[in-house]
Amino acid sequence: MDDKRQNTGDNANRDNQNNRDNQRDNANSNDKNRDKDVTKTKVTINNDQRTRIKTVIRGDNKARATVDFNVTVGQRVPKTVTYYALPLTIIEIVPQYSAYQYVLVGDNIVIIEPDTGLIVDVIPA
Numbered sequence: 001m002d003d004k005r006q007n008t009g010d011n012a013n014r015d016n017q018n019n020r021d022n023q024r025d026n027a028n029s030n031d032k033n034r035d036k037d038v039t040k041t042k043v044t045i046n047n048d049q050r051t052r053i054k055t056v057i058r059g060d061n062k063a064r065a066t067v068d069f070n071v072t073v074g075q076r077v078p079k080t081v082t083y084y085a086l087p088l089t090i091i092e093i094v095p096q097y098s099a100y101q102y103v104l105v106g107d108n109i110v111i112i113e114p115d116t117g118l119i120v121d122v123i124p125a
Helices: 002-041 047-057 088-093 095-099
Strands: 101-105 108-113 118-124
Touching: 047 088, 047 108, 047 118, 088 095
Parallel strands: none
Antiparallel strands: 101 108, 108 118
């Protein structure tokens, strides 16, 4: 009977280790998928579009984040940060931004994919 209990315990330990390995593999896979998502959502805009976006958003203090975080394309915005729908004028300037939102962080306009919280563009204000 003791052998049976020992085997059951060994199997449970092995199962737990396999579950941890699978979770780690899934996390690594999610990181790789996140990187792919960023490159496929990145929108290239020209200097004229950037200037026009800055002009529209420059005075919008309601969208200013008070949290300090790494503002880099591909980074995830902290869950504590509230982001806002882009004004219609911005969508007219860059139609590809229609699904995105934004927040002001320091001197930057941060364009965010709201479903994932990933930064897709950073425009110096």
